[in-house]
Amino acid sequence: MPRLTEYLLPTEREAPADAEAISHRLLVRAGLIRQVGAGLWTWLPAGWRTHQRIVQVIREEMDAIGAMEMLMPILQPAELWRRSGRYDGFGGELFKLRDRKDTDMVLAPTSEEVITTHAATLIRSYRDLPRVLYHFQTKERDEPRPRAAVLRSREFVMKDSYSFDRDRDGLDVSYERHARAYDRILDRCGLEWYSVEADVGAMGGFGAHEYMAPCPAGENDVVLAPGYAANLEVAAAAPQPVELPSALAAPEQVDTPGMTTIAQVAQALGLPEGALLKAYPVVLPDESLALVMLRGDHRVNDIKLGLALGSPFRQASAEEIERRLGPPGSIGPVGAQTRIILDDAVVAGAGAYVVGANRPDCHLRGVVPGRDFAFERGDVREVVAGDTVSGHRVRIERAIEVGNIFKLGTRYSDVLGASYLDQAGAARPVWMGCYGIGPARIAAAAIEQFADERGISWPRAISPFAVHLVTLGKDGSEERELAERVYDELVSAGVDTLYDDRDAGPGEKFADAELLGCPLRVTIGRRTLQSGEIEVQVRRGQEARALPLEGAAAAIAELWHHAA
RNA sequence: CGGGGCGUGGCGCAGCCUGGUAGCGCGCUCGCUUUGGGAGCGAGAGGUCCCGGGUUCAAAUCCCGGCGCCCCGACCA
Known part of the structure; x- marks a missing residue:
């Protein structure tokens, strides 16, 4: 030790x-x-x-x-x-x-x-x-x-x-x-952790789970609801409802000069973004074009889209869109001579949507999927916070994939x-x-999960040491002799102990102990001699306890095994 | 791969714009003091200023080229 x-x-x-x-x-x-x-x-x-x-x-x-x-x-x-x-x-x-x-x-x-x-x-x-x-x-x-x-x-x-x-x-x-x-x-x-359904990846496979540890530094987004946990890459949930205007007898053209974003058009028409349909044109391996249509307030999930298409794809370039459909910013499904995938969150029949008109500066309203354009169905959108699974609203959080x-x-x-x-x-x-x-x-x-402003706070099973023993006495002092004795006892008791026997000030030693984050910090100084008690600080929560000097090592070992 | 930033003693930084031969804090070494929350005084050690080339009497500083590292995004069995 x-x-x-x-x-x-x-x-x-x-x-x-x-x-x-x-x-x-x-x-x-x-x-x-x-x-x-x-x-x-x-x-x-x-x-x-x-x-x-x-x-x-x-x-x-x-x-x-x-x-x-x-x-x-x-x-x-x-x-x-x-x-x-x-x-x-x-x-x-x-x-x-x-x-x-x-x-x-x-x-x-x-x-x-x-x-x-x-x-x-x-x-x-x-x-x-x-x-x-x-x-x-x-x-x-x-x-x-x-x-x-x-x-x-x-x-x-x-x-x-x-x-x-x-x-x-x-x-x-x-x-x-x-x-x-x-x-x-x-x-x-x-760790705090959960397992989530995962993408089986490009190599195929029959099922996969990822073990996720939630924390802000993570690189994955996880969708959670009671009884449900999935990587955002594959998560599916029921969309939040959106109020749609009623259908018109036929699509009607509206002027939308200079408006090329969902937000602009929605605001100009006084509609929620979800009452618009955005078009996401992709090119398939045979160079054919497919138009993915989803609610204006939703985003395409490329992994889910790949699964729905059953083939690789790439986003169409602006030039391809221009040449084969119309001006980027107002493309739409009506009259488009392409395969159309309609996201599951888009309702067909209960109202009407606004879509791009495939002409500059105008859109179509009163559009009814199925009546005004043919489509295939697919769940291709990215889940957003507030969607529901079995009636429960989901939340999305960052996590580290640990396994x-x-x-x-x-x-x-x-x-x-x-x-x-x-x-x-x-x-x-x-x-x-x-x-x-x-x-x-x-x-x-x-x-990431347990650190505080002072440093690391290790879970007991993975801490480099069980006990960080700090002696405040100078070499040769009575309290130093005592610390040496307790150290020997701890080692004999089989407690993994790091002994800070440096000739440094108390502030520096305490700060280092809290930075390293071992579960227990034991301090021996002049006070110990006066009171006959050893101070033990539990790193998690910084709770301090006093143990009688007599039999201290055994008591610390006990604390480590049961209470830390 | 796209975007942004940074390379100067062990760590954190200043100096660069306006060229004149490198400085601060912490750390380190030695001495004395101090010892329950990063203490004080004194004396020291330590740097190819990322690399190469160019301009110049003179380059950490200006110019050109390269390398390295970080952050955001894309990517990620």
Whole structure:
């Protein structure tokens, strides 16, 4: 157990000028990490202690569901990635390099290719299934924009596990087990968290959940209602109603000189923005145009739109819009010779909308979908706060994604030849799932969620130390002797203790202790000698208690185990 | 990839516009004092001013090119 005079804990009074996120500022200030380059960070000793505590929690819960720890290399042959289609399909985030024999290699951002290749030769019979394998390994991703220190870095440790099952039902079981293990991991790490429905991504799949830790520095938006939680990327909800003007016998042209935005037109006509329809023109892979129509107060969700279209798409350029429909700013569905997707939030028949007229400076009102233009339906809009799920209004909040679980199916086993013989002797593809969780993000999320103006406040399970022992006495003083004794007792009692034995003033020591954020701070000074009591401060809430000097170490150990 | 900003001792910054050979606070070292909320006095150490080129008698400062880092957006198995 370290004495601060012999330990590397370079605390700083001021955060780096360019650090914005709380976790970034505090990780650096508390002496837990240092930067090496963009998205590249060194974990210093105390920081690594926290990281390793999180790793151990994850390890215990993975082992508890029968998963087997192993280790696969970071440096991998490009050939495997070519076979899976991800050598080019992964995008610019994949680090590519050559070895001395000029063989193409990659630095692995994840390990489906390698694990599936092993499965192809090591798993032969239905008797070999199910299996769950995992490792903690450094991941390499050439992120376009690393940010907020360890929140999004280019190199980080991730636990990734892979399940192998005989069939879809087996995968469901493995998936569910992982979900429960992740629940326990995040509970034990002391985070506020929830799991949300997630996008299955471009690689396909049969289901996915993300584990989210709410905090403002997060990069994801989560839609929440009682009994409902989903990533904004895939969330669906009932729209807030909008009062529509009644239909006209036929669409009627209105002049809207110079008005090219929903807000301008709505205001000029005295209508709510939701009574207008905005058009979002997209180009499909065959170069055909499709017009997505949704309420003026709503926005397109590109992921949901992609799912609804069933194909990739891109936004039409201004030039394409001009040439094939009309002037951007007043395009609309009436008379348009394109496929039209009408968002589910748009009602058909109960009123009329205002749409672009495909002519400059005018719109059409009294337009009734179905009567005035044909359409296909689709839920393609982004949920907004105030929409409802099962009658409950949703709210949207920011969160850090700390883990995810994903039903892969046979996408990798098919292309990498991972099959087994069933009881009838027939070859069948192995059904796979993959499951990731990031210790660094858990640490950062814990800081974000519990820090106060004085610094970090670690959840007990992941604090670098249980007790931060502060001695105020000068070397050789009576109170220093006492502190030394209590320190020895704490160490003997098995309490992880950081002992601040520096010859520094009390203000500096207290400030450093609160910055580092261990759950308990124990102070021994002259007062202790006078009162015969040791002061213990609980970091969360700064509650102070006094413990009798006699048997103090045991009482502190007790406090740590039960009350902290 | 688009937009914005910043590179000067370990950290935070000034100096740059108007060229004259680098300064402040904190930290660090030594001494003395101080010791329950970042204490005081004194003496010190420490800098290729991001890199390269150019202009000039002279460049941290002006010009050109490059590199690095941060923030916002796009992207993100």
